[in-house]
Amino acid sequence: MNVNDTAASHPPRIALAVGCPAGIAPELTARMLADSAVTSAAQIVTVGDRRVIARGAEVAGVSLDLRYITPDAPLPENSARPVFIDLGNLDPATISVGNLSEAAGRSALANFKHALALGLRGEADAVAFSPFNKASMRLVHPGYEDEIVFVTEMLGFKGIASEFNILPDLWNARVTSHVPISAVASLITFDNVLRGLRLTDQAMREGGYQAPRIAVAGLNPHAGDGGNFGREEIDVIGPVVAAGQAEGIICHGPLPPDTVFVRARKGEFDAVLTMYHDQGQVAMKLIGFDQGVTMLGGFPFPLLTAAHGSAYDIAGEGIADPGALRAALLLAAEMGARRRASLQSRWNSW
Numbered sequence: 001m002n003v004n005d006t007a008a009s010h011p012p013r014i015a016l017a018v019g020c021p022a023g024i025a026p027e028l029t030a031r032m033l034a035d036s037a038v039t040s041a042a043q044i045v046t047v048g049d050r051r052v053i054a055r056g057a058e059v060a061g062v063s064l065d066l067r068y069i070t071p072d073a074p075l076p077e078n079s080a081r082p083v084f085i086d087l088g089n090l091d092p093a094t095i096s097v098g099n100l101s102e103a104a105g106r107s108a109l110a111n112f113k114h115a116l117a118l119g120l121r122g123e124a125d126a127v128a129f130s131p132f133n134k135a136s137m138r139l140v141h142p143g144y145e146d147e148i149v150f151v152t153e154m155l156g157f158k159g160i161a162s163e164f165n166i167l168p169d170l171w172n173a174r175v176t177s178h179v180p181i182s183a184v185a186s187l188i189t190f191d192n193v194l195r196g197l198r199l200t201d202q203a204m205r206e207g208g209y210q211a212p213r214i215a216v217a218g219l220n221p222h223a224g225d226g227g228n229f230g231r232e233e234i235d236v237i238g239p240v241v242a243a244g245q246a247e248g249i250i251c252h253g254p255l256p257p258d259t260v261f262v263r264a265r266k267g268e269f270d271a272v273l274t275m276y277h278d279q280g281q282v283a284m285k286l287i288g289f290d291q292g293v294t295m296l297g298g299f300p301f302p303l304l305t306a307a308h309g310s311a312y313d314i315a316g317e318g319i320a321d322p323g324a325l326r327a328a329l330l331l332a333a334e335m336g337a338r339r340r341a342s343l344q345s346r347w348n349s350w
Contacts, residue, residue: 026056
């Protein structure tokens, strides 16, 4: 059997962790499990509490046909129905929708850990999660900085990982992420920017781009205006772009941050590497908030979610837009299938 036959007969498996039970995660997860476009693209193995997903289905107004299993049961192959691993870790009646709670944070963390374990053991080709609420998770795990730090610790990962925001025709990567603005300039070093550029090129190739075109934004207004507004573009970012080009990366810059996304939207670039969180996030969310996907790139398996948060203000109303989470799961299916085929190809070559 060739790789294509294998991929067709064994669709990718996505481990999907239910996010914050006090937010929109349960209703969005339920919508995904009732969405034939999602369930036909991959074998979805959801991790959570069956009472939470039942409440989510009720809020979303969908009917679910799931195959429930216990945490220690083997995962069924090619189940005709989405599989749900019932951790039995939260009675939704014990929490208040739209409010922070330790119980909600503990449930979300447990779901995430279990899904990550499936990815680490090779039982899932990709891992995804519906929106978390970091504040609730910190009530249980005070050191919870963000998903990248948590996953790095959980997996014992020694490599480099970064967060990417993805729209259908545009990716955004960043050199620094969840750090204060006051600390950004000191982190714009040659090594850090080159690391971000290399990881962007690698992640996009894994995402299906054969030769991604990457725009590298400047740090300062007008990309420093020839040194009038700062020298990071001259001393750091420009040399990184030259080094990347010497390695065969298709990259351009440093470009003025206030116009680089205009050029990218017109099709000049496939991605923009920005220097800090809001430099790219604001632009990407204005362009396509309801379709935005967040990918944690660099880990041993694809890891994706919707680019928005837990939306406590509308939780329980059944009005949350499922577009971003659907896009995340469909991309996870594509990347998971590509990863499975690549591993199968290596296996066949031995």
